Amino acid sequence: MPLYHDDDQAMLAETATQFMGEQGAISKQLRHWRDRDCKDGFGHDLWKQFAEMGFTGMLLDEEDGGLGMGHVEAGIVLEQIGRNLTPSPFLASSVLAATALKHGSNDMRGRWLPGLVEGESVYSIAVDEGPKHRPERISTKAEKSGNGFRLSGQKDFVLHGASSDMLVVAARTSGNDTDEDGITLFAVPRDANGMSHDAVRLVDSSMATHTKFDGVELDGDAVIGEVDGGRAILDAMLKAGRVGAAAEGVGVASGAMDMTVDYLKQRKQFGRLIGEFQALQHRAAHLYSEIEIARAVTVKAAQLLDGDSEKAELMTSVAKAKVAKTAGLAVREGVQMHGGIGMTDEYDIGLYMKRDRALQEFLGDQYYHAGRVAELSGY
Amino acid sequence: MSDLDTFRAETRKWLEANCPQEMRQPVRDEGDVYWGGRNASFKNDAQKQWFETCRDKGYTVPEWPKEYGGAGLSAAEGKVLRQEMARINARPPLSSFGIWMLGPALLHFGTEGQKKKFLTEIANGEIRWCQGYSEPGSGSDLVSMQTFGEDKGDHWIVNGQKIWTSYADEADWIFCLVRTDKENKYQGITFMLFDMASQGVSTKPIKLISGNSPFCETFMDDVKVPKSYGEDIPGYVGEINRGWDVAKYLLGHEREMISATGGGDRATSLGAATSRQGELDPVLRAEMAMFDVDALSYTAMSEKFMDELKVGKGHPAQPNMMKYAGTELNKRRHELIMAAGGSTALEWDSEATEGGKPSRGWLRTKANSIEGGTSEVMLNVISKRILELPGG
Numbered sequence: 001m002p003l004y005h006d007d008d009q010a011m012l013a014e015t016a017t018q019f020m021g022e023q024g025a026i027s028k029q030l031r032h033w034r035d036r037d038c039k040d041g042f043g044h045d046l047w048k049q050f051a052e053m054g055f056t057g058m059l060l061d062e063e064d065g066g067l068g069m070g071h072v073e074a075g076i077v078l079e080q081i082g083r084n085l086t087p088s089p090f091l092a093s094s095v096l097a098a099t100a101l102k103h104g105s106n107d108m109r110g111r112w113l114p115g116l117v118e119g120e121s122v123y124s125i126a127v128d129e130g131p132k133h134r135p136e137r138i139s140t141k142a143e144k145s146g147n148g149f150r151l152s153g154q155k156d157f158v159l160h161g162a163s164s165d166m167l168v169v170a171a172r173t174s175g176n177d178t179d180e181d182g183i184t185l186f187a188v189p190r191d192a193n194g195m196s197h198d199a200v201r202l203v204d205s206s207m208a209t210h211t212k213f214d215g216v217e218l219d220g221d222a223v224i225g226e227v228d229g230g231r232a233i234l235d236a237m238l239k240a241g242r243v244g245a246a247a248e249g250v251g252v253a254s255g256a257m258d259m260t261v262d263y264l265k266q267r268k269q270f271g272r273l274i275g276e277f278q279a280l281q282h283r284a285a286h287l288y289s290e291i292e293i294a295r296a297v298t299v300k301a302a303q304l305l306d307g308d309s310e311k312a313e314l315m316t317s318v319a320k321a322k323v324a325k326t327a328g329l330a331v332r333e334g335v336q337m338h339g340g341i342g343m344t345d346e347y348d349i350g351l352y353m354k355r356d357r358a359l360q361e362f363l364g365d366q367y368y369h370a371g372r373v374a375e376l377s378g379y
Numbered sequence: 380m381s382d383l384d385t386f387r388a389e390t391r392k393w394l395e396a397n398c399p400q401e402m403r404q405p406v407r408d409e410g411d412v413y414w415g416g417r418n419a420s421f422k423n424d425a426q427k428q429w430f431e432t433c434r435d436k437g438y439t440v441p442e443w444p445k446e447y448g449g450a451g452l453s454a455a456e457g458k459v460l461r462q463e464m465a466r467i468n469a470r471p472p473l474s475s476f477g478i479w480m481l482g483p484a485l486l487h488f489g490t491e492g493q494k495k496k497f498l499t500e501i502a503n504g505e506i507r508w509c510q511g512y513s514e515p516g517s518g519s520d521l522v523s524m525q526t527f528g529e530d531k532g533d534h535w536i537v538n539g540q541k542i543w544t545s546y547a548d549e550a551d552w553i554f555c556l557v558r559t560d561k562e563n564k565y566q567g568i569t570f571m572l573f574d575m576a577s578q579g580v581s582t583k584p585i586k587l588i589s590g591n592s593p594f595c596e597t598f599m600d601d602v603k604v605p606k607s608y609g610e611d612i613p614g615y616v617g618e619i620n621r622g623w624d625v626a627k628y629l630l631g632h633e634r635e636m637i638s639a640t641g642g643g644d645r646a647t648s649l650g651a652a653t654s655r656q657g658e659l660d661p662v663l664r665a666e667m668a669m670f671d672v673d674a675l676s677y678t679a680m681s682e683k684f685m686d687e688l689k690v691g692k693g694h695p696a697q698p699n700m701m702k703y704a705g706t707e708l709n710k711r712r713h714e715l716i717m718a719a720g721g722s723t724a725l726e727w728d729s730e731a732t733e734g735g736k737p738s739r740g741w742l743r744t745k746a747n748s749i750e751g752g753t754s755e756v757m758l759n760v761i762s763k764r765i766l767e768l769p770g771g
Binding site for chain 1: 648650651653654659664665667668669671672673675676677679680682683684686687689690692693697700703704755757758759761762763765766767768769770
């Protein structure tokens with residue numbers, strides 16, 4: 001399969017570019033909600049529009065009301081989300097939670113998926129415990145209780161947790177904290193007794209929660225897949241999310257670069273356009289190279305994931321790490337090359353830096369994933 | 380079965396029957412490469428047999444037309460042949476700058492007479508060519524070159540010096556950029572072809588920081604270069620004074636080739652390979668991991684680049700980006716190989732290191748980002764042609 005877009009994908013890219021550029025623009029979404037101190041961190045109207053565009057259920061099977069598309073296609077939408085810094089529940093709901101729910105029973109899919117497809121519901125995942133992404137270690141416990149389970153523990157970095165109608169929670173049903181097995185995924189509804197959110201605004205103006213589970217009673221039918229068999233679903237969900245986050249990161253990086261290159265063509269100092277200075281030209285050209293490479297490996301990882309290749313796990317970590325390195329470079333160079341104005345809140349380049357910081361951290365940063373590349377490669 | 384599948388099956392069968400076992404191993408040293416030419420000798424019977432079999436089938440230059448010694452394969456068939464050869468590790472039957480550089484220039488700019496004569500000689504391994512581009516005073520700024528050909532009616536008298544002429548001391552002929560108009564910088568250069576045995580041509584090998592090298596200095600002292608070698612066989616490619624067009628075309632081709640073979644383009648993990656020799660220090664392991672991230676990403680980029688090349692997508696200046704990224708990556712690879720190898724990697728001519736392979740290889744990679752256009756020139760091209768940044 002070639003690594004450039006086929007005709008259908010090119011058409012989707014065009015649609016997504018136009019839609020996100022208009023409806024998801026920074027002034028219309030990110031700044032709008034931020035300046036109103038919105039407790040969701042995103043607009044529900046836009047989420048409905050995502051549904052009308054067919055984005056919300058794009059990864060779901062057609063029998064579940066979805067479009068049966070793959071991660072290359074989801075990546076196309078996410079790149080535009082990244083480029084426009086569009087706040088939305090897409091990554092958490094339509095990629096992460098949706099991937100987990102695909103493993104659910106008919107009843108479970110029937111309960112949760114229509115709301116997602118319609119853009120009525122928002123879901124998220126609760127995996128991290130502590131400030132760093134370490135899904136190898138899960139302490140949150142779900143103990144047998146009657147016909148169901150009793151959930152206790154705390155999750156962190158739950159994206160728009162307080163706005164979510166359901167959380168996919170990874171909990172331990174047997175074994176020790178670092179055991180590979182003994183994990184179960186639960187679909188925990190918003191109104192579950194004993195669940196409480198401490199909502200915090202993050203540097204990029206998105207909202208996340210520290211979520212406590214204080215003896216939350218769950219029915220057996222809240223289990224996604226098999227009891228103790230959640231690790232494979234968790235891995236599938238994380239791979240999908242990481243490739244998605246990489247694609248969004250490519251958008252953040254190229255959005256920041258384009259803005260910066262434009263600025264180099266407008267800003268005059270010493271009687272010259274600063275883009276004439278070779279010191280800046282070479283840095284911009286280096287950045288261009290890195291972004292091209294990051295985009296290529298992201299598409300490669302998405303294709304491998306869509307093809308269910310055994311190399312998908314390695315290349316997903318490669319992509320997440322490469323994009324994190326590259327997007328970090330893009331936003332740092334962006335702010336620096338904008339000079340003083342780059343430090344002002346009025347100018348958008350700083351918003352790219354903030355979004356990149358949060359996106360880097362989500363589902364594992366470059367250090368985490370480079371470490372995984374080493375482990376998966378056998379050293 | 381599609382035509383291509385049939386071709387693949389036939390090719391596989393043909394290779395099985397005709398490629399000697401000895402020719403199915405990676406090239407280990409210079410002697411394993413057959414360059415052809417007047418003074419060529421074969422390392423062994425297998426090398427001779429493999430070359431002659433391929434030559435007779437047109438497989439030294441499979442994608443060139445049959446009338447010039449090729450096999451007339453389509454691009455798709457050529458790719459299948461390369462894949463099938465790679466599958467059994469088959470060595471190239473013939474290597475030469477004639478195949479890589481002059482051939483493409485002649486196919487694009489040459490007259491019918493030139494193609495008949497020169498391409499056939501290249502395909503048959505009869506004439507070995509070298510390339511005369513750079514001069515001591517003209518490296519990155521190639522167009523400033525001074526080697527001058529004085530017009531004497533039916534010939535030129537050429538005086539000057541070239542540098543970095545690979546294998547000049549073993550080559551039979553040279554394709555050489557010569558200034559023929561001192562007033563006109565870009566439109567004052569002619570792409571000449573002449574015999575290295577001509578009176579007044581001499582060469583001197585260049586020793587590099589990595590040791591002996593194929594590079595030479597080439598001196599031209601009143602060398603007589605005919606304007607014609609016979610009917611429809613000019614002694615130059617393209618038009619007189621328009622050799623820069625040919626040179627530019629070839630530089631683009633060269634960068635494409637360098638970027639396609641990609642210095643840093645290997646799908647295997649460096650960290651895995653080096654850690655087999657001994658435990659990596661934690662910080663080195665981390666650097667290895669970061670390198671592997673970049674290298675595996677570049678592999679994906681190479682794949683995408685080739686995919687786009689095949690269908691004419693991608694920016695025309697993209698080979699410059701690939702050359703830049705690939706060569707910088709390869710330099711980093713060798714820095715890490717040295718770090719992992721420790722004091723063993725320092726050995727300059729020991730048996731254990733097969734004659735200092737790590738250290739010489741490390742030093743040699745420093746040229747990757749200089750030869751064929753420096754990294755700095757690549758970045759200039761990217762910023763001007765792709766990013767369209769302003770200024771000179």
